[in-house]
Amino acid sequence: MSSPIRLLVVDDHHVVRQGLVALLKIMPELEVAGEASDGLQAIELHRTLQPDITLMDLQLPKLGGVDAILKIRTESPAARFIVLTTFDGDEDIYRALQAGAKAYLLKGMTVEELRSTIQAVHSGKTRIAPAIAEKLAERMSGQELTGRELEVLERIVRGRANKEIASDLNISEATVKTHINNLLSKLGVTDRTQAATAALQRGIVHLT
Numbered sequence: 001m002s003s004p005i006r007l008l009v010v011d012d013h014h015v016v017r018q019g020l021v022a023l024l025k026i027m028p029e030l031e032v033a034g035e036a037s038d039g040l041q042a043i044e045l046h047r048t049l050q051p052d053i054t055l056m057d058l059q060l061p062k063l064g065g066v067d068a069i070l071k072i073r074t075e076s077p078a079a080r081f082i083v084l085t086t087f088d089g090d091e092d093i094y095r096a097l098q099a100g101a102k103a104y105l106l107k108g109m110t111v112e113e114l115r116s117t118i119q120a121v122h123s124g125k126t127r128i129a130p131a132i133a134e135k136l137a138e139r140m141s142g143q144e145l146t147g148r149e150l151e152v153l154e155r156i157v158r159g160r161a162n163k164e165i166a167s168d169l170n171i172s173e174a175t176v177k178t179h180i181n182n183l184l185s186k187l188g189v190t191d192r193t194q195a196a197t198a199a200l201q202r203g204i205v206h207l208t
Contacts, residue, residue: 004031005122008051010042010068011084012060016107020055020084027115039063039071046072046079053121056101058085058092059206069099080121084109092203093132103127143186145204152179157196157205 007030011017017035024030033049036042039060046054054072058065065083072079082103083096093104102121105114120127145153148169155165162180166173184190187198199205 002029004029005053005118006031006033006049006051007118008034008036008042008045008049008054010036010039010054010060010065011057012037013057023111023114030115030118037061039065039068042068043071043075047075050076053080053082053118055084056081058083058096066095066099069096069101073100082117082121082127095203097128104129104132106132145183145186149179149183149186150204152176153183153195153199154205156180156192157199157207 007024009017009021009024009032011020014037017037021032021035024032033051034045036045037060040062042054042056042060043063054069056065056069060068063071065085069081072081079100081099081101082105083101084105084107085092086107096104103117103126105117109117117127151169152165155168160168162173162176166176169176180192180195184195187195189195189198196205200207
C-alpha cells in the first residue's frame with residue numbers, strides 16, 4: 001500500500017481549519033502532518049515537516065498566502081500548493097498561480113472535488129476549475145496597472161480625495177487625475193465608484 005499524502009493545512013480561522021482537518025482525517029489516503037494559522041508559521045512548519053502538499057488560504061495574518069508561497073518555493077522549489085480560499089477575484093487567482101500554486105479551490109467545494117484535486121496535484125498535475133480558468137483568461141487579456149496606478153486605486157477604494165492622494169504620494173493633483181484616467185480606462189469603468197467596486201470584486205485591492 002502506498003504511503004499517505006502528507007498535508008500542511010494553513011488557515012487563520014480556527015473553526016474552518018479544524019473542520020478541514022477533521023474532513024481530511026477521514027480519508028485514509030491522506031495524512032495531516034501539521035496546521036498553521038498565519039503565513040510565517042506556515043513557512044516554519046513547511047521547513048520542518050516538508051509536506052507533500054500545502055493547502056493555503058490567501059488572507060492570513062503576519063504574511064499573506066501568496067507571499068508565503070513565494071518564500072517557501074524559494075527554499076523548496078518543488079513544493080506543491082493548493083489555494084483554498086473564499087476569494088474568487090481574477091487578481092487573487094492570477095497572483096496565486098503566478099506564485100506557484102498548482103490548484104485554486106473555493107471553500108464551497110465538495111469533498112470529492114477536494115480529494116480529487118489533492119490527488120491530481122500530488123501526481124504533478126495542475127487543477128483549475130472552468131469558472132476559475134475563465135476569470136484568469138479575463139485577467140490575462142486585460143492591461144496591467146502600473147505600481148503608481150495601483151497606489152492611487154488603493155486610496156480611491158479607501159475614500160481619499162484627489163488632493164489627499166496627491167499629498168499621500170507627494171505628486172500633483174494633475175498627475176493624480178492622469179493616473180485615475182489611465183486606470184479607469186484599463187479597468188473598463190467610467191468613474192471612481194465603479195473603479196473601487198471593480199478593484200474589490202476582482203481582488204486587486206483588499207480592505208483589511
